[in-house]
Amino acid sequence: MQRGCHASSGQTVLITGARAPVALHHARLFHAAGWRVVLADMPARPVSRASRACALYQRLPSPRFHPEDFTDALEALIEREKPSLIVPSCEEIFYLAAIRERRGLGAELFAPGLDLLQTSHNKHDFIKLCEGFGIAVPETRLLTSREDVSNLGKQADSLVFKPVWSRFAGQVLVSPASRKLKQVVPSAAMPWVAQERLEGDEISAYVLARDGKVLAVSIYRSLYRAGAGAGICFEPVKDPATRALIGTFVGNTGWTGQVSFDLMRLEDGSVRPLECNPRATSGLHFFKDAARFVRTLLQGGDEVLPDVAGNQAVRLAMWVYGLPSALRSRDFARFREVLGAAEEILGTSDDPSPGRAQIPALLEIATIAMRNRISLQSATTRDIEWNGPDQSSM
Known part of the structure; x- marks a missing residue:
């Protein structure tokens, strides 16, 4: 299905993963x-x-469940619309790269x-x-069996467990009790990691790079999250140690594209990459x-610094996820203050x-979640998840 919107002149960019707020932001920037x-x-x-930034929306088959149909539809779209650049937003990036x-x-x-x-996506290999x-780095062990x-024995008390292929912290277990630890059933095909639990300030970073050169960095903290995972309200922060880590990673990998990190800033000011x-x-x-x-994305040049100083939020998600969290922590006053000061990400003036x-x-x-008996969060990525290299044979 296609939909015509307000078209702008110039070259064409194809932005995939249109469900994501970051895809909307990219669309507005390019428009x-x-x-x-x-x-x-x-x-x-x-x-x-x-x-209003959208000139055309194209529905595609699921790359996870219908890879050949996805490939054919994508190729037809590219042939017809002739974009000079494709900017992925979500885990469809793996299928596009394949x-x-x-x-x-x-x-x-x-x-x-x-x-x-x-x-980089693999939580052990990264x-x-x-x-x-x-x-x-934090000590991180690969787990491929129940054995x-x-x-690990009593060490589990000081560890964080998560699947190697996962997103949104949906299955993360922090210092789990023995009853919870029984949920960790790794295999060679679907391994887990046991990562040293670090105490400190969890921060994140978004990076734009080309040929191993950092073009833009935005470091931020999630003030509220959808459950344990994706942030829904963000506060910008500055951290020289994080910027240095990013430069080392991007330079050594020769990265071209977007890349993001979750990190822990320790009490002494140093940072450790988590994933x-x-x-x-x-x-x-x-x-x-x-x-x-x-x-800068296209041509390189001097590094672009963030030019938004205020907090950013998805207000509907704040009411759905942030308010219950605030009520559980008995901190409604903070919730109200943060929500009142934050700039809306989706519906702008x-x-x-x-x-x-x-x-x-x-x-x-929600319909997808009910039909498949999964959480709302899982439903947001069910059709595009990339859970290992075996999918590269698509």
Whole structure:
């Protein structure tokens, strides 16, 4: 299904993962910089589809469940719309990179190679990669059997457990009791990690890079989250140690594309990488200078600094997730203060329609969740998840 919106002149960019707020933000940046924006994804009603920045929205089959149909539909879209650049937003990036390796895409994919994407997405291999670059890391052990878990003994009290292939902290267990630890059933095909539990200030970073050069960095803290995972309200922070770590990682990998990190800032001011998301995350929302951001993404140049100083939030998600959290912690006053001061990410004054589009988008996700008996959070990524290299044979 396609939908015509307000088209802009200039080159065409294809932005995939239109369900994500970061895809909407990319669309607005490219549109303001004079580009024609085509958006693509699986849902019928993603919020980005309603944006004035959207020239066309194209529904695609699920790359996870219908990989050949996805490939054919994507190739037809690229042939018809002739984008000069493809900017992925979510885990569809892995499928796009696999197609690029297998048969080409006909346009530049703003992403590194599939091997590097997978290594960075893998919660064990990422830590080993950082360690090889001389970055201080938390001790992280690979678990491939129940025996591996049993061998940890009482050490489990000081560890964090999570699947190697996972997102949004949906299955993370922190210092689990023995009853909870029974939920950890790793295998060679679906391994877990046991990571040293660190105390400190958890922060995140969004990075834009090309050929191993950092082009933009946004460091931020999630003030409220959807459950234990994805942030829904963000506060910008400055941290030189994080910036140095990013430079080391990007330079050593020769990264081209977007990459994001979750890190722990320790009491002494040092930082440790926890995991990597080799895609866009919410730090993108702290960039509003469209012309400079897009020009730097394409051509390089001096590093772009965030030009938004205030907190950013998805207000509907704050009411759905943030309010219950505030009530549980008996801190409604803080919730009200944070919500009142934060800038809305989706429905802006010059582009309000995505804000109104949240309800039908949420209902579509809720239908998927009920149909498959999974959580709302799991339903948001069910059709695009990448859970290991065996999927690269698509």
